[in-house]
Amino acid sequence: YAYNVRSWTKSITGTLFSQTLNYQEAITGNTPCYNGNISSMSWKSGVETSQRGYRFTYDGLSRLKDALYGEGATLAANTDRFNEQVTGYDKMGNILGLKRYGQTAAGSYGMIDHLTLTYNGNQLQAVKDIATSSVYGNGTEFKDNSNQTVEYAYDKNGNLIKDLNKNISNIGYNCLNLPSQITLAGSNSIDYEYGADGTKLRTVHKTGAATLTTDYCGNAVYENGVLRMLLNEAGYVSFPDRKFHFYLKDHQGNVRVVADKDGMWRRRMRIIRLGGRLLLQPVFSLTSITVKSWIRGMG
Template sequence: MGPLNFCFFCFKTKEERLLLKNKFFENRKIPGTCTRQGWQRHPFLRYEKKIQRTARPTGRRPNQSYYDESLLYDKNGNIAELWRNGDSDVTPSIQIDHLKYFYEDQSNRLAKVTDETNDPSGFLDDSDGTDDTDDDYQYDSFGNMTKDENKQIKGITYNHLNLPVKIPIKQGTQNWTISYLYNALGQKIQKTVANVTQVGQTERTLYLDGFQYVDDVLQFFPHPEGYVR
């Protein structure tokens, strides 16, 4: 290569401050400062651009703990308790969750979650604040979850690849089933949601190489810039 024996094409951006987004504060965007950008392919062939943004953070005002969340862990690193405040216009903010996590004996596998606040805008506990001694979660011999009482899900079945094929779920007075179909590689190609209570109410979703159909109507397909709807 002779005198050109160096990085033939180099590109570098120097970023001194990142964009910060935080929903906890009213000044939610703090613009950064990009001080230099350039490329070089030869000592005499060089491009450089310097940018100086004048915007600077001038202060912040917290939203009165509206979205605060606190966690307590056990000795194994598992979550033991969780406290969460909700999005509320009142002051002070409202605690929507006080969750307690229980695990199987001599195991890190979750067995039960209870909520002492019983606020419907937070975690939905199947016990509704009453004494709950039964486990919320059950598993098969492979460790797959088969029951979630808090979401009214019971009897999940799996295929030989440990992928869920049928999920029965209850919403109010309606019983539903969610069924999945996979190809030989374990890739999901179809989902069917059926109302068991009202026979005939179904919705079928097809996943075909990025093209997604709902009841045979194209919903979107992939594009280099995202999706086309």
């Protein structure tokens, strides 16, 4: 790890993951920032031979406007493939519009999201997407599954209880204000059980006639009663193969590479700046009370 005179992270260097952050440095194509904003970021992971990265621009209130993608030492190659652009903010700082770009076909790239967001105060009410292309393969672009004036509903505590775009008809909460059940279209549901201190103990996914029950017992994760993982601060041990997996993280603590005990990379996580992250494996964390994972849901 390397830091500048203000103790800001400048770079992370490793054999399987490296990252460089620029602030006031005048790198080709970026706008130097002297207030702590990151002007550009590049990384290389796994067996990649070329760097990938983003150049960032901000408005007068230091709110992100553009994340401009590029490859190579100066981020001048294959530009604009995965750009993110915020087209406006309201007076309370909420995003009003967002454009996202990605792969739309074999060898082709273009706009995958062109979102307009509306609010009631600070609560999101609806999202409209006028983009006509979807992500190539198994994409994570926004799915505009509703055309209602109000697509999101909340309870008196401000908790989200309905999301029509994700086909979520109801989210119930327990006395600790934690989600206890998510009901989706097609008789699909996700149920959660917790301890008295809020620690998640069980998750039950129901999809039609299939049920997957995941139990969390300390650092052990069971699926339908069979041990699948032992979690630790460095990663996890998978079962039944009993293999060690180690997390390599970026400056924000996001897992970017999963390596085995021999130092060989097994999975890469490509983080898209403002949403839509492409994960090749659910990532578990012990940094909070509950075990967290990214789930490609049913809606």
